Amino acid sequence: MPKTTAYTATIEYISILDEQGKFDDKLGKGLITDEQALDLYERMTVCRQLDEFAFKLQRSGRMGTYPQNKGQEAAAVGSALALTPGQDWVVPSYRENAALFMMGLPMHYVLQYWMGDERGSQVPENVKMTPLSVPIGTHMLHAAGIGYAEKIRGTKNVVATYFGDGATSEGDFHEAMNFASVLKSPVIFINQNNSWAISVPREKQMASETVAQKALAYGMPTVRVDGNDIFAVKYAMDDAVKRARAGDGPSFIEAVTYRLGDHTTADDARRYRDPQEVENWIARDPLIRTRKYLESRKLWDQNKDDTLQERAKTIVKEVVATAEGVSKPEVESIFNAMFAEPHTELVRQRDTMRTSSLGKDPSQTGLKNTTQNV
Ligand SMILES: Cc1ncc(C[n+]2csc(CCOP(=O)(O)OP(=O)(O)O)c2C)c(N)n1
Numbered sequence: 001m002p003k004t005t006a007y008t009a010t011i012e013y014i015s016i017l018d019e020q021g022k023f024d025d026k027l028g029k030g031l032i033t034d035e036q037a038l039d040l041y042e043r044m045t046v047c048r049q050l051d052e053f054a055f056k057l058q059r060s061g062r063m064g065t066y067p068q069n070k071g072q073e074a075a076a077v078g079s080a081l082a083l084t085p086g087q088d089w090v091v092p093s094y095r096e097n098a099a100l101f102m103m104g105l106p107m108h109y110v111l112q113y114w115m116g117d118e119r120g121s122q123v124p125e126n127v128k129m130t131p132l133s134v135p136i137g138t139h140m141l142h143a144a145g146i147g148y149a150e151k152i153r154g155t156k157n158v159v160a161t162y163f164g165d166g167a168t169s170e171g172d173f174h175e176a177m178n179f180a181s182v183l184k185s186p187v188i189f190i191n192q193n194n195s196w197a198i199s200v201p202r203e204k205q206m207a208s209e210t211v212a213q214k215a216l217a218y219g220m221p222t223v224r225v226d227g228n229d230i231f232a233v234k235y236a237m238d239d240a241v242k243r244a245r246a247g248d249g250p251s252f253i254e255a256v257t258y259r260l261g262d263h264t265t266a267d268d269a270r271r272y273r274d275p276q277e278v279e280n281w282i283a284r285d286p287l288i289r290t291r292k293y294l295e296s297r298k299l300w301d302q303n304k305d306d307t308l309q310e311r312a313k314t315i316v317k318e319v320v321a322t323a324e325g326v327s328k329p330e331v332e333s334i335f336n337a338m339f340a341e342p343h344t345e346l347v348r349q350r351d352t353m354r355t356s357s358l359g360k361d362p363s364q365t366g367l368k369n370t371t372q373n374v
C-alpha cells in the first residue's frame, strides 16, 4: 500500500488594522462601529491608567502585588465586545481586566483582590464571572464545566476563558480542551500569547510554532490573530461565539500580543528581556494603533485625548478611593466562603480562632507538655 496523508491542517492568521494603520475593508466591514471603537479606546485608556496607579499603590505599600495588563488591552476589549454581559460567562486569569469591566465587574473589585481582600473575589450576582485565577492554567477546566452546564440547561450562553502562553504547558489546559471538545461545550479558549511566562520565553517551553495548533489535537477550530488589533480579535470572536451558540462546541483563539510591563510588581523584566524587543512592541501598542484609526476617521484629536486622559485619572482615583474606603472585613469572614454549612471543626476554629489540626485543644494557650497533647 502506498503511503497516504492521514491529516493535514493550516491555521489562518488574521490582521485587519495593521501596525501601519492600514485597514482591511473587506474583513473589517461592519465589525466595530465608530461608537464602539471610541468606547473601546476609552476603556483601554482607563485600564492603562488603572495599571499606572496600581503600580504606584504597590510601590507605596498600599497593595500587595499587581500584574500590569499594559500592552494587552486590545485582546481583552476586542473579545469582550462579542459577548453579552449578564448572559455569557468569563473565566479569567489576571491579564484581561478591561474585559471584566465590560462584563460588569466594578473596577474596585480588581484592586481589592490585589490588596488581599477576599471580597474582591465575591463577584456580584449579576456578573457572570469566576474570580481572578492566579494558579496558572487551572481555571480552563471550570470554563469547560460551566459551558457544559449551560448546554445541559439548553441556554445559548457561551463561556470565554483567558489564559497565557505558559498556561498551555500545563496538564489541566489539555484536559479542559479535551473535555470541552468531546462534550461540545460552548467555550471560547482565548490564549493571550505574550511570548513570556515570567522570565521563560515561549520557545523554551513549547516546541510548537504556534499556540493555536495545540487545538488541532482536540479537533477544535482554531485561529491565530494579531492580538493588538481590536478588529482582528473581534472578527475571530464573532466567529467562535456564533459556533458556540449554534451548539457546535468550543473554539480556540491565539491572540499574539506582548506585556509591556513587568510580569508583576514582584518582577524586573529588564533582567531577562532585550530592550530592543520591548521597543519593537511599544511601536505596536494597541492604544496608539486604535487612536490612529480614530484620528484617520476624524473621530479623535489631541484635545479629545487630553480630556480623556484627565477623565481616566479622575475615574481611577475614585476607584482607588472606593477600594481603600471599604471597611475591614470581620475576622470570622475567613470561615464563610468555603462551605454552605460549616462543619464541626470549622465552627470550633471560628469560635476559638485557633486550629486543632495537630490534635491540640483549641482552647489551650501556650505550650503544654507532650503527654497532655496526646
Ligand atoms: C500552577 C502554577 N504554577 C506556577 C505558578 C507561578 N506563575 C505565576 S505566573 C506564571 C507564568 C504564567 O505565564 P503565562 O501563562 O504566559 O501568563 P502571563 O503571565 O504571561 O500572562 C507562573 C509560572 C502559578 N501561579 N501557578
Ligand SMILES: [Mg+2]
Binding pocket: 164, 165, 166, 192, 193, 194, 195, 196, 197, 198
Ligand atoms: Mg505569557
